Amino acid sequence: MSLLEEVEYLRKSVTEQATIIEELKARLARYEHPKNSNNSSIPPSKDENRPKRNQSLRVKSGKKPGGQKGHKGTTLSFKEVPDRIEKIIPDYCNCCGKDLREIESKLDSKRQVVELPPIIPIYIEYQSYKRTCSCGHQQKGDYPQHITNHIQYGPSVEALVGYFSVYQYLPFKRMTELFSDVFHLPISQGSIGNLLKRMGTKSQVIYDTIQSSIAKSKSVGGDETGLKVNGKKHWAWIWQNTMLTFIAISISRGKQTVEKLFPAGFINAILNSDRWKTHIATYARGHQLCLDHLLRDLNYLIELESTQWAIDLKNLFKKALELKRKNPQYDKDDNLVVRIETEMDDLLSTQLKKEKTPKTVIFQNSMIDYRKYLFPFLYDKDIPPDNNGSERGIRNIKVKMKISGQFKTGHDAFAKLRSIIDTCIKKDLPVLHAMQQIATFNKEFG
Numbered sequence: 368m369s370l371l372e373e374v375e376y377l378r379k380s381v382t383e384q385a386t387i388i389e390e391l392k393a394r395l396a397r398y399e400h401p402k403n404s405n406n407s408s409i410p411p412s413k414d415e416n417r418p419k420r421n422q423s424l425r426v427k428s429g430k431k432p433g434g435q436k437g438h439k440g441t442t443l444s445f446k447e448v449p450d451r452i453e454k455i456i457p458d459y460c461n462c463c464g465k466d467l468r469e470i471e472s473k474l475d476s477k478r479q480v481v482e483l484p485p486i487i488p489i490y491i492e493y494q495s496y497k498r499t500c501s502c503g504h505q506q507k508g509d510y511p512q513h514i515t516n517h518i519q520y521g522p523s524v525e526a527l528v529g530y531f532s533v534y535q536y537l538p539f540k541r542m543t544e545l546f547s548d549v550f551h552l553p554i555s556q557g558s559i560g561n562l563l564k565r566m567g568t569k570s571q572v573i574y575d576t577i578q579s580s581i582a583k584s585k586s587v588g589g590d591e592t593g594l595k596v597n598g599k600k601h602w603a604w605i606w607q608n609t610m611l612t613f614i615a616i617s618i619s620r621g622k623q624t625v626e627k628l629f630p631a632g633f634i635n636a637i638l639n640s641d642r643w644k645t646h647i648a649t650y651a652r653g654h655q656l657c658l659d660h661l662l663r664d665l666n667y668l669i670e671l672e673s674t675q676w677a678i679d680l681k682n683l684f685k686k687a688l689e690l691k692r693k694n695p696q697y698d699k700d701d702n703l704v705v706r707i708e709t710e711m712d713d714l715l716s717t718q719l720k721k722e723k724t725p726k727t728v729i730f731q732n733s734m735i736d737y738r739k740y741l742f743p744f745l746y747d748k749d750i751p752p753d754n755n756g757s758e759r760g761i762r763n764i765k766v767k768m769k770i771s772g773q774f775k776t777g778h779d780a781f782a783k784l785r786s787i788i789d790t791c792i793k794k795d796l797p798v799l800h801a802m803q804q805i806a807t808f809n810k811e812f813g
Contacts, residue, residue, distance in 0.1 A: 525802075527802075563777045571783065574787065588605075588756050602617050621645055633651040637747065640754055654739075657753045763785060
């Protein structure tokens, strides 16, 4: 081999090694700067080997923890007319031993104890009689429409099954124990599943009304999360705003689900979401990206590639959020928002070096593509800058999965009832009362 050939060979080897080193450095960076709940959409429960607590995106308010000044606490209060009175009257003087039974007693003080009575099921028997008419026809009394079996559980039991399963997340087995131990009522897991299915059927009208109202809303947030149904991967979807929540469970995470549930999209709404393509592709009056998601993404980029560009964009988003806190809505020609928009355009036009900060460049290109989805919240008081409401709503599915592991049955009923429960909570309506109203709705038997 000639000297020139050897030099060329060594040059190629160095180039190849440099490429391999860069690839290895990039792979190593993933371990040195792993994604977690502080710098991505990964939930805190999935964080691994973190030496410190989760860092919230919230800024410290300076207030001490606990109840603030002027906050009214709640304490157990006396019942004006108690159900039972136990009088404690002394018969003898502890000082001299004198008999006090002939002396009139006077009330000195009182204390109350709150107890629960034993809960015993009430069995109501419906008896149908018959009468023979002069024409010879025997006329029998008709049972109420909801009485369909020789013995069955009534609406009060149905309501509690819905309340315990969907609102309190009790698995079927633990619910059977609760009914047996507390209510002295035997009930099987199969019966619980049937009662939940019945509750789901009865709730259909309310569920459809919520779905229709969401489709017409001015502001909607959307999110989705995975879950298991009989061992198979499914997806729980949520669309919600400050007054309504609609949850559906589907086998698809794609546009098929949205097209089925909301074929016309959200013609009146600004749709708030993370950058999941299905939400972005959903037809709506406009879109708003969740700034909390973007801030976490920027945290990761700052840790990974340490670019000033990511730091500047993070600070700009924080400025925009601060404007929203000060004033819920601005005019487009307001100097404060014009400055925000101008700084955003300047950052997006900045030339970044792809070879040094590839992840940041990808993020910048994404922001260029979704430029008009960044600040709609500044111009409309009804549009939130984040999608936290959807994340809070979808978290109920995760809690249910943590406790039960998966759905074996009843996932559709859960979605319907949870939609109604969350909507009731937002409207300050009592949840158990809502379950009772659904349980007494007998349209399915008409």
